[in-house]
Amino acid sequence: MKEKTKAQDICEELGLKLTPQRMAILGYLDGNTSHPSAEDIFAAVSRRFPGMSLATVYNTLASLKEKGKLLELTIDPAKKRYDPDTRPHHHLICLDCKRVSDIDRAFDLEIPDSLRNGFQITGNHIEFYGYCPECKGAAVKR
Amino acid sequence: MKEKTKAQDICEELGLKLTPQRMAILGYLDGNTSHPSAEDIFAAVSRRFPGMSLATVYNTLASLKEKGKLLELTIDPAKKRYDPDTRPHHHLICLDCKRVSDIDRAFDLEIPDSLRNGFQITGNHIEFYGYCPECKGAAVKR
DNA sequence: TATCAATTTAGAATTAATCTAAATGAAAGA
DNA sequence: TCTTTCATTTAGATTAATTCTAAATTGATA
Structure with a gap:
């Protein structure tokens, strides 16, 4: 029997489809304490998942934020930073x-x-x- | 004898030239507790001083911030806000x-x-x- | 397997902020 | 007062983050 990842759990809980891009983004964020920007996330996830769009990162972050699974930090004057520890x-x-x-x-x-x-x-x-x-x-x- | 405005005092203290644009911006900021954005300041000062440039607002804010006479607030996710109360x-x-x-x-x-x-x-x-x-x-x- | 709505995508659009280079003007000295 | 000089202003271009758009794709459900 397949193990279920945290990423899958979260998507199911939130009623989001399990897309590979989403899995990769959630996997990158899980336990991440680096407070990455959207660009940071895009860079990291793109490495394992070439061809993905920056818009997908923003879309996924928006969904997670809206559902209370992600904090958007307004702390860096240059750009938003994200924190999966809510x-x-x-x-x-x-x-x-x-x-x-x-x-x-x-x-x-x-x-x-x-x-x-x-x-x-x-x-x-x-x-x-x-x-x-x-x-x-x-x-x-x- | 002419009264000296606070705006003049600040410019002299900081070694900045007394330009009408600067006077208007400083005048607008003095005692202002609305935490305006650069755009807000530009809109307000432009009303009394048509033809001024938004770049001048940014230049002046940068000087004041650098000299410790203005706080730049990273609190609004959409844009920077400024506070003359330091x-x-x-x-x-x-x-x-x-x-x-x-x-x-x-x-x-x-x-x-x-x-x-x-x-x-x-x-x-x-x-x-x-x-x-x-x-x-x-x-x-x- | 067919359907459908959610999702992804590339790229355009928007917005805040910065930069550039030329014109202007405040202030200091002659 | 007149000159000179250098800071400042200016319009517009540029950059960077983010959002939007519309078409193509795909996960989930029947």
């Missing part, structure tokens, strides 16, 4: 190389009504910034 | 209309070395998201 957590971005790293820790961010400006708050995300181990040394010169 | 503070974004509101409150966001992943952390920014007073009602239908 549990609440925060991020650390290197100001130099833009590497994004996870911060798995909860913070108490209660806000009194008086500061909410009438908003209904549904979530939060902390962006820590600084320099990654590789860029830290070079940062001295700045 | 004191540390956080933001609240409406998921519907993308309105951005200030949260003037300090949070204790100490991170133990063990969670820093080798990064040198230099700052942080919290993005709260939810629905603004105007969009809150409509949110029920979602």
Whole structure:
């Protein structure tokens, strides 16, 4: 009997067809903590799957995001980054190389009504910034 | 004796020439809490100053940002937003209309070395998201 | 196996942002 | 005040990310 992959599980759960392109994208994202951009995903998946379209990457990301299986991070000024870990957590971005790293820790961010400006708050995300181990040394010169 | 505007003060402090375009942009930004995009600024300033170029807006924003007189916010997925209030503070974004509101409150966001992943952390920014007073009602239908 | 709707595809279109090179103009010195 | 100079402005081209379009393909179901 064939093993079922996580990618297959996800597609079935979401009611999406099991296409090879989708399997490859989901396989690449599974457990991936590099917070890749659409272009990164396209480059990686294209290597094993030549001829695929960048549009397919965007289509698949849109479906996953819509169904809550993927976070779209607005943290890199140049482009969107994606995170398959949808549990609440925060991020650390290197100001130099833009590497994004996870911060798995909860913070108490209660806000009194008086500061909410009438908003209904549904979530939060902390962006820590600084320099990654590789860029830290070079940062001295700045 | 002529009064000196804040815009003039800033230009002198930064060693920038006092051009009418710059004065208009700085005047528009002074005390502005709407977190405008470059396009917003261009639209507003063009009204009083027809014929100016969008490139001038980008040039001026780049100068101000570089000199630490302006924050570039990476909070709206569609475009950069700018904030003339450079004191540390956080933001609240409406998921519907993308309105951005200030949260003037300090949070204790100490991170133990063990969670820093080798990064040198230099700052942080919290993005709260939810629905603004105007969009809150409509949110029920979602 | 036939059907049908979902998906993929290439490429065009859109949009934000940056770049370029020529024209302009603010400011400092003569 | 007049010159000179260099920063700034400008229009338009360019780049890069993302979205859209319409035709071809294909997975899933009957």
